[in-house]
Amino acid sequence: MPSLVVNIDHIATLRQARLGHEPEPVTGAHLAELSGAVGIICHLREDRRHIQDRDVEMLRKTINTRMHLEMAATDEMHAICLKTQPYMCCIVPEKRQELTTEGGMDVVSREAELTEFVKEIHAAGIRSSLFIDADPEQIEATARVGCEFVEIHTGHYADAADYKQEEIEFKKIADGIAHAQKLGLKVNLGHGLNYTNILRFKNIPGICEYSIGHSIMSRAIFTGIPVAVKEMRDIINTFVD
Numbered sequence: 001m002p003s004l005v006v007n008i009d010h011i012a013t014l015r016q017a018r019l020g021h022e023p024e025p026v027t028g029a030h031l032a033e034l035s036g037a038v039g040i041i042c043h044l045r046e047d048r049r050h051i052q053d054r055d056v057e058m059l060r061k062t063i064n065t066r067m068h069l070e071m072a073a074t075d076e077m078h079a080i081c082l083k084t085q086p087y088m089c090c091i092v093p094e095k096r097q098e099l100t101t102e103g104g105m106d107v108v109s110r111e112a113e114l115t116e117f118v119k120e121i122h123a124a125g126i127r128s129s130l131f132i133d134a135d136p137e138q139i140e141a142t143a144r145v146g147c148e149f150v151e152i153h154t155g156h157y158a159d160a161a162d163y164k165q166e167e168i169e170f171k172k173i174a175d176g177i178a179h180a181q182k183l184g185l186k187v188n189l190g191h192g193l194n195y196t197n198i199l200r201f202k203n204i205p206g207i208c209e210y211s212i213g214h215s216i217m218s219r220a221i222f223t224g225i226p227v228a229v230k231e232m233r234d235i236i237n238t239f240v241d
């Protein structure tokens, strides 16, 4: 059965709105774990707009499941990753002006650099994943880079303007999943998934993890984190292996 990994960046976003002390991402991570998350994701952005260095340090000490560190492919983040020793490092693209991650990494144009980057992460015993669009060329480049995992960006599907576009984006992802699996990559999905749009993936086999944050934390404002995480967990529990 696929696993649910919960992104807690959005707790830090609320805290950073006042640059204060609450809400505390560590508390949110612990509640998510108690409610069925098999791992916790935090994305240390270069601009530190939500997760801070202190969060990464505290989460590393307190997460009882798996820590997934999302980060850009920069020297600074590489050093932080090696120091932190997360369970998995997911390399994502960042743009300074974006509201949220807008698309996948261009692995094709950075293949040599990313191969070296990933090699050093593996040498430190850390699993690696690349966050990419469901594009065959990017999937093939990710396999050549030597990543064990790929996270296919579901944001274009989640943001589709109408049903027809949603169908097109869903088909691209379904094809991308099959292509990645054929190349031996383990497949995770994430970005913009919520309690309804995730249902389309129910019968797609072989998905390792769903990475979900914004929708769970949005619901948690009204229900609390335990209920919001459990409801998502219950949905994923009905999915095929």
Ligand SMILES: CC(=O)[C@@H](O)[C@H](O)COP(=O)(O)O
Residues within 6 Å of the ligand: 007, 009, 043, 045, 070, 092, 099, 100, 101, 131, 190, 191, 213
């Ligand atoms: C790569 C990705 O999808 C996550 O990092 C998620 O979107 C939360 O981070 P942001 O809200 O900073 O985009």
Ligand SMILES: NCC(=O)COP(=O)(O)O
Residues within 6 Å of the ligand: 007, 041, 151, 189, 190, 191, 192, 193, 211, 212, 213, 214, 215
């Ligand atoms: N990698 C995707 C992720 O961590 C969660 O994205 P979102 O659910 O916050 O859009």
